[in-house]
Amino acid sequence: MPKPGPRGILSDDVIVDAALLLLDTRGPEAMSMRGIATQLGVAPNALYTYFPDKAAVLRAVVDRLIGTHADLSALADSSGLPRARIRTLALGLRAGLIRHPGAASVLLGAPMDGPQAMLLGEHLLSALADAGVEGPSGARASYLIIVYLLGSVALEALELDPTRPAPPEEDRIAARRQAFDRVPAELFPRTAAEAATMATYIGTEQFTWGLDRLLDGLGVPA
Known part of the structure; x- marks a missing residue:
C-alpha cells in the first residue's frame, strides 16, 4: 500500500518511474537521490520515506526491468x-x-x-x-x-x-x-x-x- 508522501504524489512506483526516466534520458549517472528528487519536484529527504538509500532504488529499478x-x-x-x-x-x-x-x-x-x-x-x-x-x-x-x-x-x-x-x-x-x-x-x-x-x-x-x-x-x- 503506498505510503503517504509530500502532497500525496510519492510512492515506491512513482520514484522508480522517475529513476527509469532519468536512466533513459540522462544515463545511469543521473539516478542519484538528488536527481530523482529534482525530477519529481520534491526535497531529497522526501525519498527516504520510501527507500533508505540509492542502492535500494537501484534494486527496485532492476526488479522493475525484469518484471517488465x-x-x-x-x-x-x-x-x-x-x-x-x-x-x-x-x-x-x-x-x-x-x-x-x-x-x-x-x-x-x-x-x-x-x-x-x-x-x-x-x-x-x-x-x-x-x-x-x-x-x-x-x-x-x-x-x-x-x-x-x-x-x-x-x-x-x-x-x-x-x-x-x-x-x-x-x-x-x-x-x-x-x-x-x-x-x-x-x-x-x-x-x-x-x-x-x-x-x-x-x-x-x-x-x-x-x-x-x-x-x-x-x-x-x-
Missing part, C-alpha cells in the same frame, strides 16, 4: 518444452533491456534480489529441472545462463548512447561492418575474412547461436 521484460509466465509454463521456455525468456529479456541502453550498468551494479528477480531464478531452476538438469548442476546452469544474458547485453550496450533509444539492429550491424571494412587485411587477414560474421556479434542471430550452444552443453534437449 522477462516473460515469467512462459518460463513457468511446465506444459512447454524447457529449452523453448528458456529461449523465450532470454530473447525477450535481452530485447527489452536493449531498449534501455543504460540498464546494463544498473543490472551489473545492483543485486538481483527483488521479487521479480527471485521469481525469474525460481522458474529458471524449474525449467532446467524439467530438462533433467537439477540440484547443484541446475543451480550452476541457471547462473551461467544469466551471466551469458547479462554479459551479452552489457557488451551491446557499450556501443550505444545510454540517453537515446537504441537504433534498429540492422543499422548497428551495418555500422560495425563499415568499421571492420577499414581493418587492414594484410595485418589481420583472418579478421578481414570474417568481417561479415563478426559485424553481427551484437545481433539476435549471434545471441541465439551462443545460447543454443550453451544449452547444448548443459544438456537441455532441443
Whole structure:
C-alpha cells in the first residue's frame, strides 16, 4: 500500500518511474537521490520515506526491468518444452533491456534480489529441472545462463548512447561492418575474412547461436 508522501504524489512506483526516466534520458549517472528528487519536484529527504538509500532504488529499478521484460509466465509454463521456455525468456529479456541502453550498468551494479528477480531464478531452476538438469548442476546452469544474458547485453550496450533509444539492429550491424571494412587485411587477414560474421556479434542471430550452444552443453534437449 503506498505510503503517504509530500502532497500525496510519492510512492515506491512513482520514484522508480522517475529513476527509469532519468536512466533513459540522462544515463545511469543521473539516478542519484538528488536527481530523482529534482525530477519529481520534491526535497531529497522526501525519498527516504520510501527507500533508505540509492542502492535500494537501484534494486527496485532492476526488479522493475525484469518484471517488465522477462516473460515469467512462459518460463513457468511446465506444459512447454524447457529449452523453448528458456529461449523465450532470454530473447525477450535481452530485447527489452536493449531498449534501455543504460540498464546494463544498473543490472551489473545492483543485486538481483527483488521479487521479480527471485521469481525469474525460481522458474529458471524449474525449467532446467524439467530438462533433467537439477540440484547443484541446475543451480550452476541457471547462473551461467544469466551471466551469458547479462554479459551479452552489457557488451551491446557499450556501443550505444545510454540517453537515446537504441537504433534498429540492422543499422548497428551495418555500422560495425563499415568499421571492420577499414581493418587492414594484410595485418589481420583472418579478421578481414570474417568481417561479415563478426559485424553481427551484437545481433539476435549471434545471441541465439551462443545460447543454443550453451544449452547444448548443459544438456537441455532441443
